Amino acid sequence: MKILLGALRDRAEELVSFLEPRVGTKPSSSGSEIEIEDSTVRQGVKPRQVKTYVKRFLHKTGQRKAFRVLVAGGELSIVQLEGGEEQEPAGPTGPKQEEAKPEPVKEAAPQEKEEAKPTEPKKKARRAKKAES
Numbered sequence: 001m002k003i004l005l006g007a008l009r010d011r012a013e014e015l016v017s018f019l020e021p022r023v024g025t026k027p028s029s030s031g032s033e034i035e036i037e038d039s040t041v042r043q044g045v046k047p048r049q050v051k052t053y054v055k056r057f058l059h060k061t062g063q064r065k066a067f068r069v070l071v072a073g074g075e076l077s078i079v080q081l082e083g084g085e086e087q088e089p090a091g092p093t094g095p096k097q098e099e100a101k102p103e104p105v106k107e108a109a110p111q112e113k114e115e116a117k118p119t120e121p122k123k124k125a126r127r128a129k130k131a132e133s
Contacts, residue, residue: 001036001037001041001047002035002036002074003015003034003036003050003077003078004033004075004078005034006032006079008067009032012029012032014061018060019054022045022053023036023053024041024045025037036050047071047073047076050076051069054069054076055069066081067081
């Protein structure tokens with residue numbers, strides 16, 4: 001099984017060390033590709049699973065949004081997306097800021113419910129007094 005690194009060739013050794021415990025053998029790297037011998041791969045590991053491992057590696061290194069992993073037969077290709085490097089820093093900060101804004105709204109809703117609870121016993125007390133009269 002071959003993994004064509006493309007623009008990730010400078011991180012080949014990191015990817016090899018990441019894949020080694022997962023596939024059960026040490027992949028060999030040369031230039032811009034990594035070779036994993038099918039006969040030495042741990043039983044049950046398929047190219048589709050290796051693709052997932054490569055995607056995990058990209059996520060772990062913070063490059064997942066800049067690259068795409070394609071499978072064709074027994075060959076994986078890591079393709080750099082156009083403008084992916086520019087979008088990467090903005091991606092993680094954007095959603096976190098948006099998620100932080102709705103949180104105070106969520107906190108306000110339970111407070112309103114707590115304020116509504118004390119009025120219910122007062123209504124019951126009024127009803128009880130009316131029933132007695």
